[in-house]
Amino acid sequence: MAEPATATEAAAPAVALLKDELDIVIPTIRNLDFLEMWRPFFQPYHLIIVQDGDPTKTIRVPEGFDYELYNRNDINRILGPKASCISFKDSACRCFGYMVSKKKYIYTIDDDCFVAKDPSGKAINALEQHIKNLLSPSTPFFFNTLYDPFREGADFVRGYPFSLREGVSTAVSHGLWLNIPDYDAPTQLVKPLERNTRYVDAVMTIPKGTLFPMCGMNLAFDRQLIGPAMYFGLMGDGQPIGRYDDMWAGWCIKVICDHLGLGVKTGLPYIYHSKASNPFVNLRKEYKGIYWQEEIIPFFQQAVLPKDCTSVQKCYIELAKQVKEKLSKVDPYFDKLADAMVTWIEAWDELNPAGAAVPNGKAK
Amino acid sequence: MSVAIKDDEIDIVIGAVRSDLTSFLNEWRPMFSRFHLIIVKDPDLKEELKIPEGFNLDVYEKPYMDRVVGSSTSVLFSGYACRYFGYLVSRKKYIISIDDDCLPARDPKGFVVDAVSHHITNLTTPATPFFFNTLYDPFAEGSDFVRGYPFSLRSGVKCALSCGLWLNLGDYDAPTQALKAKQRNSRYVDAVMTVPAGSLVPISGINIAFDREVLGPALVPALKLAGEGKFRWETMEDIWSGLCVKVVCDHLGLGVKTGLPYVWRTDRGDPIASLKKEWEGVKLMEEVVPFFQSVRLPREATTVEDCVVEVANAAKERLGSTDPVFARAAKAMLDWVNLWKSVGYISSSSSAV
Numbered sequence: 243m244a245e246p247a248t249a250t251e252a253a254a255p256a257v258a259l260l261k262d263e264l265d266i267v268i269p270t271i272r273n274l275d276f277l278e279m280w281r282p283f284f285q286p287y288h289l290i291i292v293q294d295g296d297p298t299k300t301i302r303v304p305e306g307f308d309y310e311l312y313n314r315n316d317i318n319r320i321l322g323p324k325a326s327c328i329s330f331k332d333s334a335c336r337c338f339g340y341m342v343s344k345k346k347y348i349y350t351i352d353d354d355c356f357v358a359k360d361p362s363g364k365a366i367n368a369l370e371q372h373i374k375n376l377l378s379p380s381t382p383f384f385f386n387t388l389y390d391p392f393r394e395g396a397d398f399v400r401g402y403p404f405s406l407r408e409g410v411s412t413a414v415s416h417g418l419w420l421n422i423p424d425y426d427a428p429t430q431l432v433k434p435l436e437r438n439t440r441y442v443d444a445v446m447t448i449p450k451g452t453l454f455p456m457c458g459m460n461l462a463f464d465r466q467l468i469g470p471a472m473y474f475g476l477m478g479d480g481q482p483i484g485r486y487d488d489m490w491a492g493w494c495i496k497v498i499c500d501h502l503g504l505g506v507k508t509g510l511p512y513i514y515h516s517k518a519s520n521p522f523v524n525l526r527k528e529y530k531g532i533y534w535q536e537e538i539i540p541f542f543q544q545a546v547l548p549k550d551c552t553s554v555q556k557c558y559i560e561l562a563k564q565v566k567e568k569l570s571k572v573d574p575y576f577d578k579l580a581d582a583m584v585t586w587i588e589a590w591d592e593l594n595p596a597g598a599a600v601p602n603g604k605a606k
Numbered sequence: 607m608s609v610a611i612k613d614d615e616i617d618i619v620i621g622a623v624r625s626d627l628t629s630f631l632n633e634w635r636p637m638f639s640r641f642h643l644i645i646v647k648d649p650d651l652k653e654e655l656k657i658p659e660g661f662n663l664d665v666y667e668k669p670y671m672d673r674v675v676g677s678s679t680s681v682l683f684s685g686y687a688c689r690y691f692g693y694l695v696s697r698k699k700y701i702i703s704i705d706d707d708c709l710p711a712r713d714p715k716g717f718v719v720d721a722v723s724h725h726i727t728n729l730t731t732p733a734t735p736f737f738f739n740t741l742y743d744p745f746a747e748g749s750d751f752v753r754g755y756p757f758s759l760r761s762g763v764k765c766a767l768s769c770g771l772w773l774n775l776g777d778y779d780a781p782t783q784a785l786k787a788k789q790r791n792s793r794y795v796d797a798v799m800t801v802p803a804g805s806l807v808p809i810s811g812i813n814i815a816f817d818r819e820v821l822g823p824a825l826v827p828a829l830k831l832a833g834e835g836k837f838r839w840e841t842m843e844d845i846w847s848g849l850c851v852k853v854v855c856d857h858l859g860l861g862v863k864t865g866l867p868y869v870w871r872t873d874r875g876d877p878i879a880s881l882k883k884e885w886e887g888v889k890l891m892e893e894v895v896p897f898f899q900s901v902r903l904p905r906e907a908t909t910v911e912d913c914v915v916e917v918a919n920a921a922k923e924r925l926g927s928t929d930p931v932f933a934r935a936a937k938a939m940l941d942w943v944n945l946w947k948s949v950g951y952i953s954s955s956s957s958a959v
Binding site: 361384385386387388389395396397398399400401402403404405406416418423424425426429433436437438439440441442443444448449450451452453454455456457485486488489492508528532535536539 | 714737738739740741742746748749750751752753754755756757758759769771776777778779782786789791792793794795796797801802803804805806807808809810838839842845848864888891892894895
């Protein structure tokens, strides 16, 4: 049975890698108590808290963390009319944090995710593993049967061409979850007691041309390489769908990464996911998505980006165009989403003018 | 979730590259003894085979092979490729093939891994090549498809090939092993996964299983290096074969899985000696992989035989002039398909999905 580590078991690393180059983005609507357990691993880093829901509520941040916090009023103030692209009453609002960050790397985690233990009982420093994943190359052009060849104790197998062994830059590191697995509502309803207890000791590159369901619970990425494509869509209040924010972003970033020759890794690190959300609530949020994804997946599988899309923004605008062209007939929601995708890029470019180097935002 | 299969649907094919199989077979006895074994002796091996009692097996050696396929064709089966003769003469649905220097492995809890039963489970549960499941094999106990996995893709496709892995001596090439002389694979990755459609993979022949009825002659004894030898560091035949199989499977909508089960590969040979003797193989991969990545099979190729012939013709056309080894490989593939038609009793009847 998987168990989370306790606060005392997690030991701070000797060196906090990329301390000044990485922001931790956390969406929350309740509280941030979970940070106590992550303190040894997270304290050296700057946090960006995106407060969803009622902006008059005060979210208490545990002492000793360096952070900036944004609620809905801040989002509206900073983005003006463009704030319409940021979801309300859904953790998709976290992507606002990606936009305002000034760092090269982002790690995002849900507030019901705790420190997991590896099979030897040691507390897992998820952030450190994500950083290792991002700082070592990916290998999307040929599958390595011993998984990540850059890990300690592994390498490329016989038959792997030497010309492909340099790999490409890693844009995304997708971590996994012990205990409550990331199942959809129907699966949760059928298997309410299933827990993920299998620790798979591997990191691997998802091959070029292959899509995957990207979960935002335990995710890190290189904001400079792929940031503008990490839009988490229109979900929650006033929208016909929920729980597809990270999925949507995942399909977009994979198509773009494949086009730009960037890598996406999945596997370690694990976190311990403690809360199973209500499957009936989830079903209501997801059910349109379950039908729509049958159209959406072929759309992304067949999406081709023209050669002159050489930047992430250009790729994303082009994708938005294709979404409007090809998915609007599925539901008018996609028309709105395509517009929001364009708004997002406009907002991103406004807040992140090329070449500007700006210090962290201030805590409230 | 595996279907109950009868023991008589399985052949275990062992290519004997070394003559003394006593400890190999005794170690595998608990896993092998229920099944029929086909032992094929490397035609170049001079010593008598030493095989312990108590197995239900057939042994094939050079004289018989010459009679069945002709002495000019039996050259296809020298060295590690001798196992393909076993694939040819088998009459069973499933084949499991393990190198004769591999022993049963233990999992992290200390239990002995039953590689046979694991491979069969892989082959009898669906593969999911069209969309990556982040929790790996959704049909494994305690696992499932994750949120966002399209429901229409959840029934999967037939798994035609199962590639296992190796603890201790990993299947590295000679330069890599020579550079990291002490490196041994001690990481037990508790997962099986489908290699996505469109993605190529170096399929090692050390520990594999496949559905013979479905794949037929898709595994090909074709690429024989000029300096091919009796250590895996001196061969690439399985890599070529595996690339061919993956292209065929992708075209016909069949699945290829990789991961568990592990076998324990004993230390044997010297990578530096192998490297000095045979390094062409490593260079040739620079041509081989782009070739297979670019192969496109026509819609009319609806059987495995058709597909293999197409790949062979493409290899002759595009690689034949690069290196004579490729022209020979292409010819070997065509010879093999013909052999399969005349000698391989169960004809494969897979059609495009």
